[in-house]
Amino acid sequence: MVRGRITGLAASDIRFPTSLGHHGSDAMHPDPDYSAAYVVIETDARDGLKGYGLTFTLGKGTEVVVCAVNALSIHVVNKDLEEIVNDFRGFYRQLTSDGQLRWIGPEKGAVHLATAAVLNAIWDLWAKQEGKPLWKLLVDMDPKQLLSCIDFRYITDALTEEEAHEILQNGLLGKKEREEQMLKHGYPAYTTSCAWLGYPDQQLKQLCTEALKDGWTRFKVKVGADLPDDIRRCRLIREMIGPDKTLMLDANQRWEVKEAIEWVTKLAEFKPLWIEEPTSPDDILGHAAISKALAPLGIGVATGEQCHNRVIFKQLLQAKALSYLQIDSCRLGSVNENLSVLLMAKKFQIPVCPHAGGVGLCELVQHLIIFDYISVSGSLENRMCEYVDHLHEHFKYPAIIKKASYVPPQDAGYSTEMKEESARKYLFPQGEVWQKILYLSHNKCFALRGDAIVK
Amino acid sequence: MVRGRITGLAASDIRFPTSLGHHGSDAMHPDPDYSAAYVVIETDARDGLKGYGLTFTLGKGTEVVVCAVNALSIHVVNKDLEEIVNDFRGFYRQLTSDGQLRWIGPEKGAVHLATAAVLNAIWDLWAKQEGKPLWKLLVDMDPKQLLSCIDFRYITDALTEEEAHEILQNGLLGKKEREEQMLKHGYPAYTTSCAWLGYPDQQLKQLCTEALKDGWTRFKVKVGADLPDDIRRCRLIREMIGPDKTLMLDANQRWEVKEAIEWVTKLAEFKPLWIEEPTSPDDILGHAAISKALAPLGIGVATGEQCHNRVIFKQLLQAKALSYLQIDSCRLGSVNENLSVLLMAKKFQIPVCPHAGGVGLCELVQHLIIFDYISVSGSLENRMCEYVDHLHEHFKYPAIIKKASYVPPQDAGYSTEMKEESARKYLFPQGEVWQKILYLSHNKCFALRGDAIVK
Numbered sequence: 001m002v003r004g005r006i007t008g009l010a011a012s013d014i015r016f017p018t019s020l021g022h023h024g025s026d027a028m029h030p031d032p033d034y035s036a037a038y039v040v041i042e043t044d045a046r047d048g049l050k051g052y053g054l055t056f057t058l059g060k061g062t063e064v065v066v067c068a069v070n071a072l073s074i075h076v077v078n079k080d081l082e083e084i085v086n087d088f089r090g091f092y093r094q095l096t097s098d099g100q101l102r103w104i105g106p107e108k109g110a111v112h113l114a115t116a117a118v119l120n121a122i123w124d125l126w127a128k129q130e131g132k133p134l135w136k137l138l139v140d141m142d143p144k145q146l147l148s149c150i151d152f153r154y155i156t157d158a159l160t161e162e163e164a165h166e167i168l169q170n171g172l173l174g175k176k177e178r179e180e181q182m183l184k185h186g187y188p189a190y191t192t193s194c195a196w197l198g199y200p201d202q203q204l205k206q207l208c209t210e211a212l213k214d215g216w217t218r219f220k221v222k223v224g225a226d227l228p229d230d231i232r233r234c235r236l237i238r239e240m241i242g243p244d245k246t247l248m249l250d251a252n253q254r255w256e257v258k259e260a261i262e263w264v265t266k267l268a269e270f271k272p273l274w275i276e277e278p279t280s281p282d283d284i285l286g287h288a289a290i291s292k293a294l295a296p297l298g299i300g301v302a303t304g305e306q307c308h309n310r311v312i313f314k315q316l317l318q319a320k321a322l323s324y325l326q327i328d329s330c331r332l333g334s335v336n337e338n339l340s341v342l343l344m345a346k347k348f349q350i351p352v353c354p355h356a357g358g359v360g361l362c363e364l365v366q367h368l369i370i371f372d373y374i375s376v377s378g379s380l381e382n383r384m385c386e387y388v389d390h391l392h393e394h395f396k397y398p399a400i401i402k403k404a405s406y407v408p409p410q411d412a413g414y415s416t417e418m419k420e421e422s423a424r425k426y427l428f429p430q431g432e433v434w435q436k437i438l439y440l441s442h443n444k445c446f447a448l449r450g451d452a453i454v455k
Numbered sequence: 456m457v458r459g460r461i462t463g464l465a466a467s468d469i470r471f472p473t474s475l476g477h478h479g480s481d482a483m484h485p486d487p488d489y490s491a492a493y494v495v496i497e498t499d500a501r502d503g504l505k506g507y508g509l510t511f512t513l514g515k516g517t518e519v520v521v522c523a524v525n526a527l528s529i530h531v532v533n534k535d536l537e538e539i540v541n542d543f544r545g546f547y548r549q550l551t552s553d554g555q556l557r558w559i560g561p562e563k564g565a566v567h568l569a570t571a572a573v574l575n576a577i578w579d580l581w582a583k584q585e586g587k588p589l590w591k592l593l594v595d596m597d598p599k600q601l602l603s604c605i606d607f608r609y610i611t612d613a614l615t616e617e618e619a620h621e622i623l624q625n626g627l628l629g630k631k632e633r634e635e636q637m638l639k640h641g642y643p644a645y646t647t648s649c650a651w652l653g654y655p656d657q658q659l660k661q662l663c664t665e666a667l668k669d670g671w672t673r674f675k676v677k678v679g680a681d682l683p684d685d686i687r688r689c690r691l692i693r694e695m696i697g698p699d700k701t702l703m704l705d706a707n708q709r710w711e712v713k714e715a716i717e718w719v720t721k722l723a724e725f726k727p728l729w730i731e732e733p734t735s736p737d738d739i740l741g742h743a744a745i746s747k748a749l750a751p752l753g754i755g756v757a758t759g760e761q762c763h764n765r766v767i768f769k770q771l772l773q774a775k776a777l778s779y780l781q782i783d784s785c786r787l788g789s790v791n792e793n794l795s796v797l798l799m800a801k802k803f804q805i806p807v808c809p810h811a812g813g814v815g816l817c818e819l820v821q822h823l824i825i826f827d828y829i830s831v832s833g834s835l836e837n838r839m840c841e842y843v844d845h846l847h848e849h850f851k852y853p854a855i856i857k858k859a860s861y862v863p864p865q866d867a868g869y870s871t872e873m874k875e876e877s878a879r880k881y882l883f884p885q886g887e888v889w890q891k892i893l894y895l896s897h898n899k900c901f902a903l904r905g906d907a908i909v910k
Contacts, residue, residue: 029554060555067522099484100515109564154735157712257612280609282766285773311737318740
């Protein structure tokens with residue numbers, strides 16, 4: 001089924017001016033412009049199919065990731081798609097272990113985000129050629145083929161290939177029923193849309209009221225900038241949602257280890273399920289210390305959206321540093337690296353609750369978590385996938401939520417494709433949206449300067 | 456003394472075609488072209504002084520780091536140098552915590568290498584304006600001023616500002632004597648020039664003979680690609696240097712944790728002092744397991760050249776994962792972040808043995824380790840700084856080795872400035888050296904293609 005030689009790879013810098021409305025604001029990222037390094041792959045297969053991939057960014061720096069995508073393209077262009085997917089482990093290794101390029105990583109930062117964008121496009125193309133949504137492509141693969149996509153380098157002390165095979169083999173039992181269940185009920189989600197740090201209380205209340213009306217039962221609040229402020233906001237939300245619904249906290253790496261423990265202890269009365277990203281995403285031992293201290297309060301530690309690779313996830317699991325593991329479809333090296341993390345999480349019996357939101361993250365990660373349920377974890381206990389309600393309108397196959405659950409996508413591919421018009425309008429800085437903003441801010445500067453001169 | 460507003464920041468991609476001679480080849484980097492993202496900072500001070508900074512790279516990907524430097528420049532251009540150095544902690548935080556840009560790090564990968572290049576240039580300029588070599592600028596600072604350059608975020612559970620102050624205060628005792636000692640005898644070095652993985656035995660023998668003649672007593676061998684090959688090479692070198700001289704091994708991240716233990720155990724008969732980079736640079740717990748297993752054999756674990764920030768170093772120390780800590784002047788966020796690591800190493804009583812070589816790394820890191828001896832560690836026990844003998848000819852103030860020791864630099868600045876001619880000739884791809892290579896390889900491709908057509 002897989003066909004064609006890759007004839008072109010184009011990367012572009014697409015930015016949405018979300019900072020204008022404080023959407024996505026948190027304790028460390030006060031003014032994000034949700035953006036993507038967006039990759040389009042073409043082949044000579046003459047089937048009209050293209051592969052679309054992206055990695056999520058926050059505005060500035062997207063051009064750096066685009067530059068890294070271009071640096072990787074020599075490993076992609078002129079390759080046969082069939083050769084790639086038949087030795088996907090080898091191809092992954094080639095991209096991540098280029099003897100020169102790996103120095104600026106390895107497997108971290110801009111070059112790894114770029115790897116994600118490129119491989120996401122390959123997976124999209126593969127799934128499209130097979131005529132299946134990505135989750136279904138994965139579900140239909142046999143254990144051996146799934147394993148052949150994974151680079152086990154640096155994780156064999158936590159998970160061997162044989163152990164992974166056994167997990168996947170066990171996952172075959174009841175698979176069909178779980179697939180039907182997903183198609184019928186979808187995958188449970190939670191919402192982060194109500195309580196961004198930059199939102200005033202009034203907006204927070206209104207959004208929360210609407211979310212309750214829409215059937216949401218799990219809510220996440222951004223915290224970490226100011227304690228009295230956090231207490232007020234947590235109280236407000238807890239009162240609105242009542243004692244039985246689920247509340248999660250997210251500090252976006254704001255604290256020192258000791259500070260995290262003290263701060264969260266003061267928010268314990270609001271019964272949060274977890275504290276997310278209490279400190280540096282690199283601090284495995286720090287997360288372990290926080291986990292240990294908060295366990296008696298019934299608060300778990302969640303992290304992952306900035307875990308840069310499987311080696312960090314491995315250690316978080318080994319060190320008992322987290323209670324909820326948050327994979328990200330765009331920071332790890334695409335489906336390939338996420339597969340290894342899903343399997344490690346299964347072995348260590350830690351529930352996976354994916355990070356989503358941003359731009360495109362919901363579209364992508366739903367495929368991974370639906371596959372995880374059907375073929376790996378087989379459980380929904382303590383599990384849910386993040387959902388944020390914006391920017392979906394720019395995608396050709398937007399994520400669909402019904403009754404606070406993700407509806408499994410039916411269209412072929414990885415849901416990565418943006419609408420052509422959006423990709424054109426939001427292209428940075430040439431697109432018309434940015435031309436207008438830059439023109440306005442230029443005029444504003446000019447006016448201010450004029451003002452200064454007048455004074 | 457500090458003066459001027461920064462009026463310009465220019466970054467360029469400079470590459471040396473070292474892969475042509477297998478210089479620098481190791482188990483993970485078979486064909487490096489030693490390169491640098493090179494930064495030049497100008498001010499309006501009219502003193503004729505410029506700041507030069509660089510970060511080391513391996514060829515491909517340098518353009519990505521240059522792109523990241525340009526992304527950082529908005530935080531640098533138009534700033535007063537005095538404002539920067541008077542709140543260097545704040546400036547460091549500004550560069551590393553930009554609410555949008557930090558997403559592609561944070562403090563890791565391309566954007567952190569770029570931070571190093573920019574800050575190295577600032578330190579060079581500062582030292583030049585003070586008319587001192589960088590090590591002397593640091594040595595002459597009082598503890599409070601040194602502390603004001605350090606961002607303690609995420610390390611206070613291992614080292615508080617008060618503890619750091621105490622270390623620096625204690626370091627004042629005997630400082631003058633140690634400075635005199637450095638000026639008289641220099642800082643002890645070891646050589647990696649003899650035994651790159653790509654060198655044939657004959658070349659290895661010849662280089663080793665020459666090094667012995669030049670007074671070298673400590674030698675590092677690259678290992679990890681093939682065990683019988685490693686045994687042969689280690690035997691050859693150990694026989695040449697005799698039982699009393701020091702031998703170190705470097706695997707450049709080649710192994711799994713278990714594999715590292717098994718492999719190094721088989722090389723134990725050659726009495727290596729350390730095994731360097733046995734596995735993934737991100738694997739703190741893996742390094743700890745290897746350290747524990749090899750301790751009974753008297754072999755220590757060394758790592759650091761790809762440790763991406765102080766948070767990883769902190770954990771390596773907390774987990775007792777290393778016996779030798781190898782700072783790098785270009786991967787961490789310049790002098791600022793290295794200061795925090797030197798202080799943590801002192802607290803945990805682990806000797807610092809800097810990574811050098813590449814292009815410019817010897818020139819830069821000698822300043823840091825000389826400062827460390829005079830003001831922080833006060834000890835030479837189990838300590839030495841790497842030296843590799845190539846590409847020094849491209850620097851205006853090249854590192855000087857006498858009797859296998861680094862001679863403390865006397866010229867003002869951070870020894871970062873390249874000769875103008877080198878920066879011009881090796882500019883990628885426009886410089887004449889690369890134009891010639893690209894022209895030749897183009898012709899070769901053309902000839903090969905012609906050949907194929909004829910066949």
